[in-house]
Amino acid sequence: MNIKIAIFLGSSSDKPIMKKGVDILNKFNIAYKSYIISAHRLPDILSNTIKKVESKGIDLIISGAGLSAHLPGIIASKTILPVIGIPFHNCKNKNGEGSLGGLDALFSIIQMPKDVPVATVGINNSYNAALLAVHILAMKYENIKKLLVEFRMEKKERLLSEIEQHL
Template sequence: MKVAIFFGSLSDRSIMKITSEVLKTFNISYKSYVISAHRLPDILSETIKKVESEGSDVIIAGAGLSAHLPGIISSKTILPVIGVPIHCNNNYGSLGGIDALFSMIQMPKDVPVATVGINNSYNAALLAIHILAIKYQNIRELLLKFRMKKKKKLITEIKQNLLS
């Protein structure tokens, strides 16, 4: 396993599913866990130790509202943690995901969480892939091909729109 994906509740699944889809396109192995940082802290701690012992290289953690999951994980490991702030559609006074975003980007010194935009689990997966590309040559090659393909597609679209 190279990537561990955590999310705080089942309601986050639809956002975090995008992460796994992107990882699959790069043939990156992953495992997902649904664990609340507030309701199951002991299980979270045990799972982080398990993820480390299984050889994970990076962790992606998505959470909404107070969004402590990525920060708690970061406090318990030296693996890179990428946080995905999630906009929750519930009756708890959600602030459109801004609450989760601030929770992640305002981490205290010495406990970093790399944070992407609200609901942007796609970019979280790509950031994890960039991190993995440092260590794994096969992922690096796939990433370079991916970037070149995106570049060519964009150039083609621009040329077509200029000629229209």
């Protein structure tokens, strides 16, 4: 299967936060490749990697970062591929130093300047980031669209069943 999504994280300590998103991609049989590259410490390597990702035909990018959270925005400034940003709050990584509970990362990603958009999900919500990616890919790939419709129907049936149990 061709890789459809590139995942960029600023630190290896962000991998546990991304796990729910990766689980969703796996559920939909969507191939991805992950990269751990700091936007601030390795900007040249990041730029080169974005060029490689584009040349491989990737459809979109999911990127998560904490604190100043520049990684998704810097990626968006270097590509026309859609970028989905996940603001991270990772106490284990940051030891609470300078952390604002993830609000700093949220504001950094959501307040992108005009002409450089980043779709942004909630703090630590890699699940929704991956599901948004699935929705985007479903417009292009019929097999993913079919799985998405099935997924939504299963969720609906489960909710209706829960309601019936409480009546």
